[in-house]
Amino acid sequence: MTKYLLKLYITGKTARSDRAIKALKEICAKELGNKYELNVIDVLESPQEAEDDKVLATPTLIKSLPPPIKRIIGDLSDREKVLIGLDLVKNV
């Protein structure tokens, strides 16, 4: 299995941000073991990075590797959809 490269954009330390981080870490631990690299970016601190990635909504999770690139928007509370977005289950 190839290594997952993930970026999570959030706006400040809000309840929604915390929910997203927690949900993501849980999924990663369960599904990816240690085969992933996660970078959490606060748009209030690094807006230029959000500009370069053309991010509009927060939280946004970007899966850059393995291809294809996917954007997953929201607090990641819908686990099924997150798994589909990460290509961990086939979308039937």
Place this chain on the structure above:
Amino acid sequence: MNKKINLIEKLQTGIPGFDHVSKGGLPTNRTTLLSGSAGSAKTVFAAQFLAEGISQFNQNGVFITFEEPVEDIRRNMLSFGWPIEQWEKENKWAFVDASPQPNEAHIITGDYDLGALLARIENAVKKTGAKRLSMDSIGAIFTQFTDTFIVRRELFRIAYALKKINVTSLMTAERIDEYGEIARFGVEEFVADNVIILRNILEDEKRRRTIEILKYRGTNHQKGEYPFSVSPESGLIIIPLSAIELKQKSSNIRITSGSQELDDMCNGGFFRDSIILVSGATGTGKTLMATEFMEGGTSKGERSLLFAFEESREQLFRNASGWGIDFEKAEKDGLLKVVCEYPEVTGLEDHLIRMKEVIEKYNPQRVAVDSLSALERVSTLKSFREFIIGLTSFIKHKETAGLFTSTTTSLMGGSSITEGHISTITDSIILLRYVEAYGEMRRGLTVLKMRGSKHNKDIRELTIDENGMHIGKPFRDVSGIISGNPHLVFRGEIDRLDDLFNNDA
């Protein structure tokens, strides 16, 4: 109670005509909604707001695009002479690219906000020190993020945040009907302290662009629709019609009409800053009068400008020489400029803008237009009326004399639509009419009105030969010329009528 309080400040936009219509510009540090149907020049307006800010007022701008790719905007706006790419390098202009990314699908997995967009906007504003901001167009974000509740909430939050960082902003939105709801998705409800509507109406098979300021909360503006044009060189130009003020100075200096006899009839010539309308059927000598009017100017060393919409240069020059007038020499001396154009080449709004440009550049002391009726042909009644008012007020402001010709539809008597619209704003009206007498068609001329001056009230005979026009004796024996029903009157009857008024008995 305290009149000095309130007063919402306005930021001068620099868009030609807009600051006049809006009585000062856009409300400072507020968000104004600019709504319009497809093709109503919303994006041009939004970009021009920033471009004029940079080039005229040294105020930087941020452009947020939700729809068109950044590269397209740079390229499209370059044709208006706005070097966006260079401004970006100089840190005067910044884009926030929120346009849909074609290759990246996204999945929604829960609650979200547009915090990243807001952070990017704030970052761009801070980076450039922007005073102006445009968002084009917010309808597109509703198609990117389908949860309208969240999008509305977030746009409201953005508009609120913009107020705090001291930028004056413009949000564009689509509408479907020209005279229906203000904008799609009801966006006006949460951003709109101020609403401007751009229209692109199809009227009698012709497109007509108008701008209307629907509301400016807490401050004044001109009401109603104003025509505008999008010039390929400089962007939007709004024609502030009823905003035109009647405050022209008035002059007592007389100028020659080009004909000594006509000058005598007018008690010494036309006034320096007057508008003269010459009305007559085809072939009564209107173009001749315009030609003589030009010659009267050039012979006195005045710069004279002729707009011809009926005849070509060659025809006009040949005709002039047939009347003993040398246009070629006058043009070489720089005293004459002849602009010939087909009325059909462009809309009336564009004609007006072009004519104003020529007048502004050449700065003539007298202007003739031959004929207004040719222009009437290519427009709707409404645009034509606006055109006439726009042109006459412009000419008067420059204290230039203007002579317009207009063609009547019937050979005998009659009046034209042109006259109906223009007669109240002209200072002098000269009628040229055919007179049928003893089996012959002759031409008659009369000065119908001349503001602020005595004038001769005779209907005189007009003859034309190789030296131009001559005004002869009054038609004493013919009555009913102007009404289009000429008939001979016996000499005895004329004397009796004269006696009727002369004797005090």
